[in-house]
Amino acid sequence: MALLDVKNVRKIYTARFGGNQVEALKDVNFSVEPREYVAIMGESGSGKTTLLNILAALDKPSGGKVFLKGRDLAQVKERELASFRRQNLGFVFQDFNLLDTFSLKDNIFLPLVLSGKRYDEMEKRLAPIARTLGIEKLLEKYPYEVSGGQKQRAAAARALITKPQLILADEPTGALDSKAADELMRLFSRIHEDGQTILMVTHSVKAASSADRILFIKDGEVFHQLYRGNLSNEQMYQKISDTLTVLTTGGGKHE
Amino acid sequence: MNRSVYSRLAVTNLKNNRKTYVPYILTAVLTVMMHYIIDALSQNSSVGEGKVQEVLSYAVVVVRIFSVIFLFYTNSFLMKRRKKEVGMYNILGMGKAHIARMFLVETLITASASIGAGIAGGILLGKLMWLVLLKILHYEVNMDFAVSGAAVIHTLALFALIFGLTLIYNLWQIKLANPVELLRGGNVGEREPRTKWLLAAAGILLVGYGYYVALATESPLKAIQLFFVAVVCVVLGTYALFAAGSIALLKMLKKKKSFYYQSKYFTAVSGMIYRMKQNAVGLANICILSTMVLVMISTTICMYMGMDDILTTRYPREFEATSFNPDKETEEKIIRIIEEEIRQAGISEKDRMEYHYGGVATLKKGNEFKIAVDEDVYSGNQDIYELKMIPLADYNKLEGCMVNLDEGEVLLYNPDRNAEKLGDRMQIAGDSFRVAEELDTFCLEEKNDSRIVGGYYVIVKDKAQIQKFLNAAYDRLSKEYDQLDEMNVQYKVCLDLEGDAKDCRRAEEAIEKRMKKEVPQSYCDGREVERELFYYTYGGLFFIGLYLGSMFLMATVLIIYYKQISEGYDDRERFQIMQKVGMSRREVRQSIRSQVLMVFFLPLAAAVVHIAVAFKVITKLLAIFNMVNVSLFFLCTVATVMVFAVFYAAVFGVTAREYYRIVG
Numbered sequence: 001m002a003l004l005d006v007k008n009v010r011k012i013y014t015a016r017f018g019g020n021q022v023e024a025l026k027d028v029n030f031s032v033e034p035r036e037y038v039a040i041m042g043e044s045g046s047g048k049t050t051l052l053n054i055l056a057a058l059d060k061p062s063g064g065k066v067f068l069k070g071r072d073l074a075q076v077k078e079r080e081l082a083s084f085r086r087q088n089l090g091f092v093f094q095d096f097n098l099l100d101t102f103s104l105k106d107n108i109f110l111p112l113v114l115s116g117k118r119y120d121e122m123e124k125r126l127a128p129i130a131r132t133l134g135i136e137k138l139l140e141k142y143p144y145e146v147s148g149g150q151k152q153r154a155a156a157a158r159a160l161i162t163k164p165q166l167i168l169a170d171e172p173t174g175a176l177d178s179k180a181a182d183e184l185m186r187l188f189s190r191i192h193e194d195g196q197t198i199l200m201v202t203h204s205v206k207a208a209s210s211a212d213r214i215l216f217i218k219d220g221e222v223f224h225q226l227y228r229g230n231l232s233n234e235q236m237y238q239k240i241s242d243t244l245t246v247l248t249t250g251g252g253k254h255e
Numbered sequence: 256m257n258r259s260v261y262s263r264l265a266v267t268n269l270k271n272n273r274k275t276y277v278p279y280i281l282t283a284v285l286t287v288m289m290h291y292i293i294d295a296l297s298q299n300s301s302v303g304e305g306k307v308q309e310v311l312s313y314a315v316v317v318v319r320i321f322s323v324i325f326l327f328y329t330n331s332f333l334m335k336r337r338k339k340e341v342g343m344y345n346i347l348g349m350g351k352a353h354i355a356r357m358f359l360v361e362t363l364i365t366a367s368a369s370i371g372a373g374i375a376g377g378i379l380l381g382k383l384m385w386l387v388l389l390k391i392l393h394y395e396v397n398m399d400f401a402v403s404g405a406a407v408i409h410t411l412a413l414f415a416l417i418f419g420l421t422l423i424y425n426l427w428q429i430k431l432a433n434p435v436e437l438l439r440g441g442n443v444g445e446r447e448p449r450t451k452w453l454l455a456a457a458g459i460l461l462v463g464y465g466y467y468v469a470l471a472t473e474s475p476l477k478a479i480q481l482f483f484v485a486v487v488c489v490v491l492g493t494y495a496l497f498a499a500g501s502i503a504l505l506k507m508l509k510k511k512k513s514f515y516y517q518s519k520y521f522t523a524v525s526g527m528i529y530r531m532k533q534n535a536v537g538l539a540n541i542c543i544l545s546t547m548v549l550v551m552i553s554t555t556i557c558m559y560m561g562m563d564d565i566l567t568t569r570y571p572r573e574f575e576a577t578s579f580n581p582d583k584e585t586e587e588k589i590i591r592i593i594e595e596e597i598r599q600a601g602i603s604e605k606d607r608m609e610y611h612y613g614g615v616a617t618l619k620k621g622n623e624f625k626i627a628v629d630e631d632v633y634s635g636n637q638d639i640y641e642l643k644m645i646p647l648a649d650y651n652k653l654e655g656c657m658v659n660l661d662e663g664e665v666l667l668y669n670p671d672r673n674a675e676k677l678g679d680r681m682q683i684a685g686d687s688f689r690v691a692e693e694l695d696t697f698c699l700e701e702k703n704d705s706r707i708v709g710g711y712y713v714i715v716k717d718k719a720q721i722q723k724f725l726n727a728a729y730d731r732l733s734k735e736y737d738q739l740d741e742m743n744v745q746y747k748v749c750l751d752l753e754g755d756a757k758d759c760r761r762a763e764e765a766i767e768k769r770m771k772k773e774v775p776q777s778y779c780d781g782r783e784v785e786r787e788l789f790y791y792t793y794g795g796l797f798f799i800g801l802y803l804g805s806m807f808l809m810a811t812v813l814i815i816y817y818k819q820i821s822e823g824y825d826d827r828e829r830f831q832i833m834q835k836v837g838m839s840r841r842e843v844r845q846s847i848r849s850q851v852l853m854v855f856f857l858p859l860a861a862a863v864v865h866i867a868v869a870f871k872v873i874t875k876l877l878a879i880f881n882m883v884n885v886s887l888f889f890l891c892t893v894a895t896v897m898v899f900a901v902f903y904a905a906v907f908g909v910t911a912r913e914y915y916r917i918v919g
Contacts, residue, residue, distance in 0.1 A: 058835070082839030097832040101447070101525045111837050113521045119512045142447060158836065 001070060002031035003197055004055070004166060008064035011050050011220075024050040026220035028064070032166070032199055037192040039211035040201045041240070043248075046217045048201045052170050055199070057085055069165060086111050090159030094171035096151045098143040104154040105139040111162050122161075129157050132194075133187055149180030153187065160191065167191075169200040173207045185210045205244065209236040218247060261353075265360035268340070275333050275820065280369055282329060282813050286322050287373020287414055289806050292381045293318050295406035296388060306788070307392065310795035317803060323417055325810050330421040332817045334428055336824075341429055355426050362425075366418035374410055378402050384802075391559075392794040393787075448532040450506050451499040458495030465489035469872040476708075478875040485872070489865060490543055497539035497861075501531040522833065522846045523853075530822070530854055537818060541811050542858035546865045548807045549895050553866075554873060555800035557891040558793045558882055565881040566789065570782045571699060572606065572749035574763055579776040581611070581746035589748060589777065592769050600762035602754025608698070609748045610649040613721040615642050615684075615728045619709070623682040626728050641710040642683065644721045645699075646744075650714045653698055660691060666714035668694040672702040674709075683713070684727050703883070718744050759783065808899070812906045815855065819910040823917030830918050847918060848911075855907050863896060 011025040024047045032038050042048045053059035055066060057073050066073045068088060076084050091097075098107045105126070112122045130136045133153045138146055146154075152172060159167050169188075173181035181204070189210050192198055200211065208214050210233055216224040224243060228236055269276050297311035344354055381402075465488035472478045505528045509515050515524060531538075558565075576593065578585050586609075597604050617624035619640045627639055647660050658666065665688045667677060679690045696702070697712055715721060725742040732742075752759040760783055767779040830843050838846075870892065874885050882888070 079839070079841075082834075082837055082842070086837030091835060093835070097835055099525075099829055099832055101529050101829070106521075106525065109516065110521070110833075113516050114518045114836075114838055114842070116518060119516045122516065162837075 002067075003034045003036075003069060004032040004199070005067040005070075006030050006051075006055070006064075007067070009051070009054060009061045009066060010063035011047070011054065011059070012062045023220055025054075025061070028217070028220070028222055030215055030222055030225075032197060034197055035192075035195055037188070037198045037210075037212045038200070039208040039214045040199070040217060041203060041205075041208050041214055041244070042217035042223075043203065047220045048203075048217060049170065051217070052168060052201050056089060056091065056168055057081055083115065086115055086162060088165045090162060090164035090167040092152070092155050092159050092167065092169040092172045094174035096143070096148075096155045096175070098151055098155060098158075100143055103140050103142055104135065104146070104150075107143070107154060108139075108158045108161055111158065115162070125161050125163075126157070129160050132190065133157050147180070148176050149183055152176060152180070152184055156184070156187065156191075160196070165197065167196060167198045169198065169202075171202055171204075172200065173202065173204050178206075181207065205237055205240045208240055209233050214240060214243075216243060216247060223247065261356050261360045264357050265364060268357070268361060269364065272333070272337065275336055275817070276365070278813060278816060279329055279333055280365055282809065283326060283365065283369035283414075284373045284376060285809055286326060286806075287370055287410060288377040288380065289802070290315075290318050290322055290413065291374055291377030291406050291410045292384050293802060294409050295377070295381050295403035296385065298403045298405050299385075306791040307388075307795040310792070310799060314799040314803060318806065319413060321803075321806065321810070322413065323420075326417050327421060327424070329813065329817065330424065332821060334425050336821060338428075338432070342432075351429060354429055358422060358425055358429075362418055362422040366415065369418075370411060370414050373414070374407060377406075377410070388798050391790075391798050393790050447528065448502050450503045452503060454495050454499035455503040458492045458498075458500045461488045461492030462496060463492075465492060466868045469868050472872055472875065475875040475878045478872050479879065482872055482876060485869075493542055493861065493865075494536065494539045497531070497542070498535040501535065502528060505531065518842070522838075523849055526829075526846070526850050527853065530850065533822075534818060534854065537814055538854065538858045541814060542861045542865075544807045544811055545859060545862035545899065548804045548811075549862060549866055549892070549899060550869065550873065551800045552804045553888070553892040553895040554877065555793065555797040556895065557877065557884075557888045558880065559797040560891065561882050561884050561887050562786065562789050562793065564884050564887070566782045566786055570749075570780065570785065572608065573751045573759075573783065574766075574779070574781040575747060575749035576766070576770060576779045577777060578746045578774060580743050585774060585777075586746055586748075588774055589746075589770065592773065593748070593750070593766055596762050596765045596769065597752070599765065600754070600758045602752055602758050602762055605751040605753050607748065607750040608653055609746075610645055610653055610699070611718060611721075611744050611746050612643055612645045612649075613725045613742070613744045615644070615724050616640075617642050617683070622678055622680060624684070626684050626724075626731050628731055639708055641708055642713050642724075643710060644713045644715050644724065646718050646721065647714055647716055658691075660714070660716050662716065663687070664689050664691045664716070666690075666692055666694055668697040668712040668714075669710070670697070670700040670702055670712070671706055671709060677711075684724055756783075808902060812902070815906055816910050816913075818854070819851070819914045820917070823914045827918050844915075847915070851911055851914060852907075855903075859900065859903055866892065866896070 006028055009025055009028040010023070013022045013024055014020070015022075028047075028051060040048055040051065050059065054061050057076065060074065098104070099110070102110065108126060108129075109122050112125070126139075130139060133156060135150060135153050135157060138150055138154070143151055143154075152175075156172075159169075172188075173184055176184060185207055188198060188200070192212075198211075200207070202208050212228050214226045215222050216226075224247070226236075226239060226243060231239065293311065293315050297308055297315050299308075341354060344357075345351070349357075465485040468481050468485040468488070472481055505524055508520070508524050509528070514520060576589055578589060590609075593604075616627040617640050618627045619638045624640060624642060647658065647666075650666065651657055660666070665681070667681070667690050669677070676693050677690060681688050681690055694712075699712065721744050725744065729742045752762065763779070763781050763783060767784075770777050770779055826847070830847065833843055833846075834840065870889075874883075874888055877883070877888060
């Protein structure tokens with residue numbers, strides 16, 4: 001069974017005054033299998049962020065359904081939503097979203113504290129994750145004391161510590177320099193190898209080339225997808241570039 | 256650039272920032288108004304024989320100092336919020352000179368609006384305040400109260416100066432900063448504060464010492480000397496505790512892992528650390544201001560309401576006349592004057608009491624009373640007792656009885672309700688006496704607890720006995736002051752007057768006038784004369800208590816409002832992040848609520864604790880003014896605190912809503 005199932009999702013925004021309607025998502029269909037690493041690509045305005053918000057249950061689709069492990073997100077009650085999100089989803093954002101008032105360690109602990117976990121258990125969970133992400137020495141520091149790459153690694157640790165079913169990453173490399181971005185993608189691959197399912201939205205070809213599968217969204221629809229197969233990252237990079245060129249120069253729809 | 260561009264920009268800016276500027280201008284209007292009114296009142300010399308004026312002129316100084324600090328403070332709030340906007344203008348190509356010009360126009364607009372509306376409002380409301388003042392002073396003559404030119408000029412000058420200073424401050428801020436800093440303006444100061452243990456300890460020590468003094472001081476005279484010290488300690492200590500103590504406490508909580516890592520406290524504790532860092536001084540200000548308001552209003556209300564109590568304690572009869580150097584002839588003359596004038600005024604007298612007495616300050620040690628020297632009296636020694644000695648003949652006349660005393664015998668009366676009986680022997684200045692009886696009642700002073708200095712009425716055999724003690728006391732008197740040539744047995748007559756109140760007052764005045772002329776070394780005193788003086792003094796204080804109280808209240812309200820608003824902008828981002836990370840809306844709301852509540856009510860709680868501790872020492876101080884009705888004072892204090900708390904809670908309601916709107 002697929003971990004995530006997206007069926008005929010539509011999203012229409014209506015302007016507050018007057019009936020001017022904008023169709024952000026027309027008809028999106030795809031699914032993500034467990035342990036898969038999927039990247040979603042598309043130009044700005046293609047509906048990537050809208051899609052991610054719907055997957056994160058931060059927004060509701062105008063039509064269609066999203067299933068996480070067979071559970072319809074629309075059926076999750078408003079009151080449970082926060083804890084549902086906390087238990088099943090991990091988030092990595094473009095602008096880190098770390099709280100300046102907490103040390104990195106406390107930032108990472110935040111979701112666990114909200115779930116009412118005991119302190120020694122939190123410590124136990126943190127140790128391996130911090131080692132993997134190479135932030136063991138930074139845990140007592142505050143977000144304003146560390147670099148962007150380090151911040152994003154802490155944010156990744158925060159996403160991982162709840163052992164979520166799925167990690168949703170929204171342009172995780174968007175605010176990083178290329179070196180930090182490469183480092184982060186290497187870490188994502190490693191986390192993925194450890195068995196974590198990841199869904200990443202990006203428009204960086206470099207970032208996307210580390211994924212198993214890439215979905216291309218255009219005008220509110222999944223337009224095309226690419227599988228890695230046995231290709232190396234460099235070959236993937238080339239293939240993605242070619243696809244994007246076709247997309248932007250407006251070739252016909254092909255599968 | 257076109258000149259009108261600046262004014263158009265300035266107007267647009269004010270419009271866009273109306274959420275912060277409207278309260279600012281309103282405050283400025285109110286401040287101007289209050290300054291004008293109090294200044295105008297103090298210029299009007301037609302009431303209270305200068306006494307009220309004197310009290311009011313102190314209030315003017317307080318209002319002036321307050322206006323400067325307060326407007327400056329609110330302005331700095333506004334400036335902090337607007338730094339980003341200024342940075343934007345700078346980056347979009349406006350030079351600092353252009354920005355300065357824009358600010359100048361803005362200041363001109365706000366200043367002229369505030370001062371204009373303030374003075375206009377002051378002129379309108381001044382008349383009302385004048386009537387309120389007259390009412391409080393029980394002044395019945397309807398005096399005229401015109402627009403005071405001097406007050407207008409003072410107000411104009413003062414506030415032009417204040418606005419000028421704020422403009423200079425703002426320009427200085429812009430001049431110092433570079434555009435990037437200005438753009439970031441709102442976000443500076445996010446670093447986690449360090450714990451200042453020394454300051455925290457100093458705070459605890461200072462507040463502790465102040466509290467100790469307030470609680471341990473028994474003698475009212477000592478209380479006067481130490482009260483000021485205690486107040487200064489507590490004020491300083493409060494600032495230190497708010498600034499360092501709070502952060503030390505929160506950090507200690509944070510170190511306690513099993514406590515800190517719970518969803519209820521996690522965000523609250525860390526959030527509070529930053530809030531306290533940014534707001535410690537503001538909150539301490541609010542705390543001190545609130546305490547001041549509460550003490551001022553409760554004591555003045557109490558004094559004002561307890562006036563009758565005070566006067567009855569001080570004067571057992573409505574009117575009294577005293578002669579320092581009486582002989583048969585003088586005494587008859589005094590009685591004659593009184594009787595003539597009472598007849599003249601068409602009123603009658605009642606309960607007349609006449610007696611001779613001599614007062615000596617003594618140092619009590621067991622049953623031994625030694626004549627006290629000046630140093631003992633001024634040092635606030637607890638064992639000082641005033642012996643009021645009355646000859647037996649007068650006692651018998653006063654009480655309407657026929658008691659006999661042998662040589663070496665006295666009657667004793669202690670007006671202190673809680674005092675124990677002395678026993679049957681006593682020594683005064685080396686002479687030994689047998690106490691024939693210790694009385695339970697005496698018409699000159701009912702049993703009470705209002706004595707600041709302990710005292711005994713000693714009924715002795717005759718005047719000669721009293722004079723002997725007076726001579727002994729005179730010998731020990733320090734001759735430095737050299738005011739007295741001798742100390743004599745005094746003569747006092749006191750009585751109540753019956754009849755029309757105006758006639759009584761006329762009779763009293765006439766008696767006083769004639770006594771001054773015809774009887775040397777004498778004076779008159781009356782409850783009514785005193786009442787008028789009381790109304791002038793305490794009525795004036797009461798008025799100022801209310802006036803400054805409402806002004807401080809306004810300040811408190813506004814500081815809170817600005818704090819909440821500016822924190823709302825800072826917190827918006829944080830709470831959005833928390834929601835994204837998996838905090839439900841309800842949890843966010845709860846967290847906000849608990850933090851806002853804490854920040855809000857911490858100063859009030861601290862103020863209430865201060866007042867509770869100060870209660871005892873304030874009652875002692877009030878006792879010096881013969882205000883001994885502790886339960887009245889308690890009621891006044893509780894009522895004042897309640898009214899204040901209601902106001903406070905209302906402001907909390909309004910600002911909390913505004914805050915949720917910004918954050919949510």
